[in-house]
Amino acid sequence: MEVRCPSCGRLYSSFIPPRCSCGEPLRITYDYDSVEVSAWEKRKPGVWRYRELLPNVPEVTTLHEGGTPLLRAKLGEELGLKVFIKDETRNPTGSFRDRLITVAVSYGLPYAQNGFVVASNGNAAASLAAYAARAGRKAYTVVPKMIESGKLNQVVAFGAKVLRYGESVDEGISYAEGLAEGRGLYNVTPESNLIGLEGQKTLAFELWEELKPTHVVVPTGSGSNLYSIYKGFTELRELGLLEEMPKLIAVQAEKCSPIASEVLGTEPKAEPTKALALYVKNPVMKELALEAIHESGGTAVLVGEDELDLGEKLLAREGIFAEYASAVIVPALLKLAEEGYFEKDDRIALIVTSSGLKGHYAETREKFAIGGTKLEILRLLGERTMYGYEVWESLRKPLKYQAVYQHLRELESLGLIREAYRRGRRVYYTLTEKGRRFLETLSE
Incomplete structure (x- = not known):
């Protein structure tokens, strides 16, 4: 693994910040010529199946995350399209963040003598609480006042410390950074930890092995998952395994649309939404998410509050109970299909990021x-x-x-x-x- 600033060329080792001292976002690369892809087939499914493209860690802390099911969607047949659902609810704590946390915690163990900290609107907090418990370390979770009770219950059940701060996760990110520095904690906040994002990119590797999609539809809040998937596909291309980059489609709620509005040229909003996991007013990874959309030739879709129940219901008909923040992918698919965006032979992957069991809705x-x-x-x-x-x-x-x-x-x-x-x-x-x-x- 090499971490070098693409702007000034400074090389980093051991403790990796999200940005270079010159202000440029850092990028993690590997010796791609030495990667033997054939070795993947001999290993069991999961995040660590792809260890040649993950950071070296002293000890793997795992709950057997990744290797989640890919299901053919009945809805796709009704639309005359090839649609598949990547069910990330089947991860250990019920969300895609387990991919990030297993890598971040495993890498961060030498720096976490006093424990770990994360700023999260729920899923990453629940995940860290579980993995820190597994590793025998303390966990501090900075969560906003608006958080679904299911996620909060997970955090408490795993014994993590809950720190309520701010209305949205945006305000908690800098607070978590201050805690990390002041108390000697290792910060695994997705927007502050490049290492963890390497775990999330394994979603792209699994999609490539199982489907080789032409389009990937991703619920988007901070943009970290969208960018991670993009990075995974760029590495597959670097390995000569991918000829054409799948088009990445970001889906946001109309009420909170800082990334999608930029793509669509509409007025951005930053209001609370029922899809609480997408309530990120000023996403730190906005520029990287936009890079992923533009470089892949993708687009963005906005979904209204009145469409969330329909999305949840249609996913339930597929046998998947998803939270509202994941349910946005279904109305997004319907809108794009109605506009004639897809071709008949396209292979469309919908990413269900988190379980509905983690949410608590008034309804x-x-x-x-x-x-x-x-x-x-x-x-x-x-x-x-x-x-x-x-x-x-x-x-x-x-x-x-x-x-x-x-x-x-x-x-x-x-x-x-x-x-x-x-x-x-x-x-x-x-x-x-x-x-x-x-x-x-x-x-x-």
């Missing part, structure tokens, strides 16, 4: 627990405005009318119904827009 209960009487009430109110006694009569079930009012109160608390008007003591209910969307989702 979880209504999406997966509402049924029976509540669902019947919603359907009745979808037809017309009604008051409680009318609902009870229309249900035609052996149910006390007081129970119906309890259901109405609970549906109102979930934001699925609201009071339309009153006539005397009668309160008439109707569906909210959210309730109407919920019913439409079920009927699709």
